[in-house]
Amino acid sequence: MRPLHIRISEIPRDGLDVVAARGKAWVSGILEGLNPHPLRTCRLVSAGLFLSLEGRDLLASGSFTADGEGVCYRCAEPVSVRMEKEFHTVLVPRDLGPAESRDVELHEDDLEIGFYDGGGIDVADIFWEQVVLALPVKVLCRDDCLGICPRCGADRNRVRCSCRGEAEERPFDILKNLKEEKE
Ligand SMILES: [Zn+2]
Numbered sequence: 001m002r003p004l005h006i007r008i009s010e011i012p013r014d015g016l017d018v019v020a021a022r023g024k025a026w027v028s029g030i031l032e033g034l035n036p037h038p039l040r041t042c043r044l045v046s047a048g049l050f051l052s053l054e055g056r057d058l059l060a061s062g063s064f065t066a067d068g069e070g071v072c073y074r075c076a077e078p079v080s081v082r083m084e085k086e087f088h089t090v091l092v093p094r095d096l097g098p099a100e101s102r103d104v105e106l107h108e109d110d111l112e113i114g115f116y117d118g119g120g121i122d123v124a125d126i127f128w129e130q131v132v133l134a135l136p137v138k139v140l141c142r143d144d145c146l147g148i149c150p151r152c153g154a155d156r157n158r159v160r161c162s163c164r165g166e167a168e169e170r171p172f173d174i175l176k177n178l179k180e181e182k183e
């Protein structure tokens, strides 16, 4: 699928509502090719994007709802994840002169600032970046998922296995879980 490309020259003085101007047929396919790790799949359900210019800086304000599928890190059960986000990003031209780009570098840690190349922007680039920022760090079916018994493979959310040493394992699991939360 060709990414939706917006030329800077087609953004009117009072801004461009991308969905109003171009329809929304692009929404469901715009994440095609994205690696949504740690999810297995991810697609946009709805999206809005408003582009406006401030000098040569491109202001992108938008929102999206995305549905993803993954598997629980602890018990491997399928998990559905819904992500909803609003964003406001300033995209500056990558070809700024040396003096101007030095100013930009001061803000590089700021997630609100990005870059665009040449005479326009691919809408996919904007949503890919925003969706990646919204992805969960780790997929869990629930915060207190008990996971799989390392001895017998039982799903401890469903069955209470009677593995020997289970009582001794518990303090270890707690330590392990604490360690996981820190990562
Ligand atoms: Zn789980």
Ligand SMILES: [Zn+2]
Residues within 6 Å of the ligand: 149, 150, 151, 152, 153, 154, 161, 162, 163
């Ligand atoms: Zn067991």
